[in-house]
Amino acid sequence: MNDSAPQCDHCALSIPAGVLIEDEVSGATRKFCCRGCQGAFRIIHGAGLGVFYGRRDWGQGGLPEGAFDQQYDDGYLARFVQPAETGAEMTFLLEGIRCASCVWLNEKILQELPGVHSARVNYGTHRARVSFDPDQTTPAALFAAVSRLGYLPRPYSADTATRLAEQERRSLLIRFGTAAFLSMQLMGYSLALYAGYFQGIDADSRWLMQLFSALVTTPVVFYCGWPFLHSAWRSLKNRSAGMDLLIVLGVLAAYGASLHAMVFDGEVYFDTAAMIITLILAGRLFEGAARRQAAAGVDRLLRLAPERALRREGEQWCEIDSAALQPDDQILVRPGERFPTDGQLLSEATEIDEAAVTGEPLPVLRQAGESVAAGTLNLTTSAQVRVSASAANSFVARVARLVEEAQSRRAPVQALADRLAAGFVPLVALLAAATWGYWSFWPNPEVNPLLAAVAVLVIACPCALGLATPTAVLVASGAAAAQGILFRGGDVLEASARLTLAAFDKTGTLTTGKPQVVALHPAPGINQEQLLGWAALAEAGSNHPLARGILAAARSRGIEPGMGQGVRALPGLGVEVKTPQGLLRVGNRRLLEQAGVLALPAPAPGGTTEVHLALGGNYLGNLLLADPLRPEAAETLKSLHQLGLKSTLLTGDNNAAAARAASSLPLDKAIGELLPADKARWVEEATARGERVLMVGDGINDAPALSAASVGCAMAGGTDIALATSDLVLTKPDLAHLLVALRLARRTLSIIRQNLFWAFAYNLLALPLAAAGTLVPIHAAVAMALSSICVVGNSLRLAKLSGHESRALALAPPLSENSPC
Amino acid sequence: MLKSTLILILLSLFLGTGVWLVFTWAVKKGEFDDTEGPKFRMLEDDPQPRKDQNHAEKD
Numbered sequence: 001m002n003d004s005a006p007q008c009d010h011c012a013l014s015i016p017a018g019v020l021i022e023d024e025v026s027g028a029t030r031k032f033c034c035r036g037c038q039g040a041f042r043i044i045h046g047a048g049l050g051v052f053y054g055r056r057d058w059g060q061g062g063l064p065e066g067a068f069d070q071q072y073d074d075g076y077l078a079r080f081v082q083p084a085e086t087g088a089e090m091t092f093l094l095e096g097i098r099c100a101s102c103v104w105l106n107e108k109i110l111q112e113l114p115g116v117h118s119a120r121v122n123y124g125t126h127r128a129r130v131s132f133d134p135d136q137t138t139p140a141a142l143f144a145a146v147s148r149l150g151y152l153p154r155p156y157s158a159d160t161a162t163r164l165a166e167q168e169r170r171s172l173l174i175r176f177g178t179a180a181f182l183s184m185q186l187m188g189y190s191l192a193l194y195a196g197y198f199q200g201i202d203a204d205s206r207w208l209m210q211l212f213s214a215l216v217t218t219p220v221v222f223y224c225g226w227p228f229l230h231s232a233w234r235s236l237k238n239r240s241a242g243m244d245l246l247i248v249l250g251v252l253a254a255y256g257a258s259l260h261a262m263v264f265d266g267e268v269y270f271d272t273a274a275m276i277i278t279l280i281l282a283g284r285l286f287e288g289a290a291r292r293q294a295a296a297g298v299d300r301l302l303r304l305a306p307e308r309a310l311r312r313e314g315e316q317w318c319e320i321d322s323a324a325l326q327p328d329d330q331i332l333v334r335p336g337e338r339f340p341t342d343g344q345l346l347s348e349a350t351e352i353d354e355a356a357v358t359g360e361p362l363p364v365l366r367q368a369g370e371s372v373a374a375g376t377l378n379l380t381t382s383a384q385v386r387v388s389a390s391a392a393n394s395f396v397a398r399v400a401r402l403v404e405e406a407q408s409r410r411a412p413v414q415a416l417a418d419r420l421a422a423g424f425v426p427l428v429a430l431l432a433a434a435t436w437g438y439w440s441f442w443p444n445p446e447v448n449p450l451l452a453a454v455a456v457l458v459i460a461c462p463c464a465l466g467l468a469t470p471t472a473v474l475v476a477s478g479a480a481a482a483q484g485i486l487f488r489g490g491d492v493l494e495a496s497a498r499l500t501l502a503a504f505d506k507t508g509t510l511t512t513g514k515p516q517v518v519a520l521h522p523a524p525g526i527n528q529e530q531l532l533g534w535a536a537l538a539e540a541g542s543n544h545p546l547a548r549g550i551l552a553a554a555r556s557r558g559i560e561p562g563m564g565q566g567v568r569a570l571p572g573l574g575v576e577v578k579t580p581q582g583l584l585r586v587g588n589r590r591l592l593e594q595a596g597v598l599a600l601p602a603p604a605p606g607g608t609t610e611v612h613l614a615l616g617g618n619y620l621g622n623l624l625l626a627d628p629l630r631p632e633a634a635e636t637l638k639s640l641h642q643l644g645l646k647s648t649l650l651t652g653d654n655n656a657a658a659a660r661a662a663s664s665l666p667l668d669k670a671i672g673e674l675l676p677a678d679k680a681r682w683v684e685e686a687t688a689r690g691e692r693v694l695m696v697g698d699g700i701n702d703a704p705a706l707s708a709a710s711v712g713c714a715m716a717g718g719t720d721i722a723l724a725t726s727d728l729v730l731t732k733p734d735l736a737h738l739l740v741a742l743r744l745a746r747r748t749l750s751i752i753r754q755n756l757f758w759a760f761a762y763n764l765l766a767l768p769l770a771a772a773g774t775l776v777p778i779h780a781a782v783a784m785a786l787s788s789i790c791v792v793g794n795s796l797r798l799a800k801l802s803g804h805e806s807r808a809l810a811l812a813p814p815l816s817e818n819s820p821c
Numbered sequence: 822m823l824k825s826t827l828i829l830i831l832l833s834l835f836l837g838t839g840v841w842l843v844f845t846w847a848v849k850k851g852e853f854d855d856t857e858g859p860k861f862r863m864l865e866d867d868p869q870p871r872k873d874q875n876h877a878e879k880d
Binding site for chain 1: 822823826827830833834837840841844845848849853854855861
């Protein structure tokens with residue numbers, strides 16, 4: 001962002017010179033960049049919601065492109081409306097939600113519509129749920145109200161899988177809540193029984209307490225513990241011991257022994273049974289929370305492709321469901337719309353914004369016959385496309401399936417706990433049998449052989465085992481998320497801790513991806529300022545990254561470009577502007593060669609982008625733009641070395657550019673002229689050599705390498721597909737965060753190992769007591785409580801960044817423009 | 822003594838069950854679905870937006 005330009009009061013984008021609109025709203029003069037912003041500003045003020053502008057905290061603009069030319073059709077939207085008690089209810093996704101103010105604004109504007117009872121926007125999922133009176137308003141009116149603000153509403157119908165997941169989450173929450181409530185009641189009775197054990201208690205009171213204990217424990221074991229009973233039964237049938245089996249063994253032993261003890265006047269272990277189940281349910285809940293945290297955002301990505309498409313039927317274009325598209329259908333995609341599925345372009349060339357899919361910041365020119373991908377945005381001309389894949393098999397849908405698959409896999413660390421438990425189950429069974437055998441052969445009037453064996457089972461079940469991994473993963477991913485680092489699952493945390501080699505893409509990863517003017521080569525008779533002035537004149541209205549680089553350079557030299565009349569963008573070439581002195585052409589070499597301009601200098605060495613200028617037939621000179629290195633890149637690479645990671649640059653640029661980057665950065669190796677498949681092959685070869693590879697990159701050209709690597713890391717910046725396919729996401733474009741992520745991962749892994757130790761430690765200490773037949777309920781309770789406290793406390797240590805990690809952050813410049821929103 | 826203990830226990834169970842019912846009702850109503858938003862929402866105290874006019878014609 002360049003601060004010297006005036007900012008639009010609505011969208012906060014800098015206003016290109018010459019298009020400024022001034023308007024008097026609420027007694028103050030406001031500046032706008034377009035009529036749309038002016039209109040939106042007036043709507044918001046007219047509705048008395050002007051505080052929005054003070055409330056939002058983003059200094060950067062950016063409404064989704066194509067947000068304004070949408071039409072909403074009641075007939076189509078009607079299927080997303082569900083009947084409700086108050087009339088009708090509808091859920092839709094809101095694209096463009098950035099912060100709490102957006103949530104607030106949308107809720108208020110929806111609530112203001114006549115006939116709307118309530119409107120609630122979920123901050124996490126960006127879903128709006130509106131209940132309204134269908135006689136007074138229509139779904140299309142709701143959509144229109146939201147889209148007039150510049151947010152893009154998209155119909156949302158939860159598929160069966162998401163609905164099931166939601167139901168499961170709620171049922172788990174209810175099971176946990178119930179278990180927690182009953183366990184708290186139980187604790188009261190248990191304390192009375194503990195006291196009775198030490199001080200004496202009359203038989204009636206004791207029996208009453210035991211009765212109530214049994215009463216509240218039964219639902220905990222059989223209702224709240226049902227998922228464990230079920231899965232233990234399954235693992236018994238498959239003859240594979242897991243953690244659930246160990247849990248169920250301990251719980252049922254404790255429960256059964258207590259029922260027996262009630263009848264034969266012994267000590268009861270109801271509290272142990274209930275506590276095991278409650279704590280393990282809590283662990284499950286944490287695990288789910290960590291996973292959802294990581295999955296947020298992916299859901300929205302999958303809905304990039306529009307649900308409606310215009311299909312040619314005879315001579316007409318008919319609007320149909322995208323799902324009904326078949327290969328070889330012909331569809332029409334207007335400028336500002338996204339492609340509903342993959343296909344080949346039939347009509348003339350058009351420019352396509354593939355940022356969401358490939359991460360390529362510059363619009364890409366596609367010629368007739370070339371393929372276009374679902375979810376990309378058509379920019380310049382109406383495109384006719386021959387469909388090559390049904391929507392269910394489109395590129396975005398395939399990526400979606402990959403992501404879902406990746407998310408459902410079980411973390412190896414979790415598997416570690418399972419493996420540990422699997423080895424533990426036979427051991428415990430053996431020990432219990434040995435105890436029983438010992439006391440049977442050498443009877444002791446003080447010890448009941450069966451009860452002693454059961455006591456062994458009870459104490460051996462470590463309830464903290466269920467907490468060991470989830471709490472550490474949750475705390476670590478929470479601490480990471482606060483820094484803008486998203487680990488997609490516990491397995492990624494573990495893999496990140498074991499990396500040995502880091503491979504980097506160049507553009508947008510080690511460099512900023514924002515080209516800057518590095519050299520001006522005016523033709524004879526022209527000075528540098530004049531050259532820059534001409535270039536800025538032509539580019540003033542453009543949002544192209546090269547244009548922004550040129551404009552920034554012009555402003556830094558104090559040149560305020562005027563606005564050219566009749567600017568014509570030539571896709572893939574550059575721009576033409578009519579000026580009093582003739583036609584000004586600004587663009588690449590090809591543009592000027594086509595226009596017949598002579599005397600072009602030889603191409604500059606690689607690594608830079610040339611922009612040539614000509615006025616009429618006269619060559620004016622050229623500008624060289626280059627992508628600068630990130631300021632923190634060198635420091636980060638040095639720190640990676642200290643962590644023991646080798647670093648390599650993998651780039652598609654030529655070898656000279658790769659060598660230049662390697663000379664200015666502490667890289668171990670730099671390899672140029674790599675195709676996307678070559679990068680992936682290189683990563684695979686490194687993996688075969690025994691390296692565990694971290695691949696940092698963005699965009700579709702890195703995607704094969706990202707997935708081939710042990711950990712694929714993507715940095716934010718309009719690269720939705722890369723974000724979805726990677727395991728580790730840095731939401732702030734700052735390499736220092738990568739160091740924080742790696743250090744945190746290492747710490748998490750060691751904490752998990754410690755947790756597993758603590759989970760067993762106290763229980764193992766109490767095991768001899770059980771085998772000796774002298775275990776009492778309070779011993780079991782203390783062992784459970786101590787191990788749980790140790791595990792949770794140990795995990796909580798991850799919440800604080802260590803000195804190392806804060807230093808890594810200190811090395812990074814503060815981020816002003818990308819603050820929370 | 823035993824009787825009063827029994828009464829107190831039943832009373833606490835009764836109270837607790839009430840709380841538990843509220844909790845399950847809240848979960849089913851979706852009250853725990855968004856745990857991020859409310860912390861921002863609580864800071865808002867804005868005037869009730871006007872509902873008397875149709876804003877569709879305002880611009």
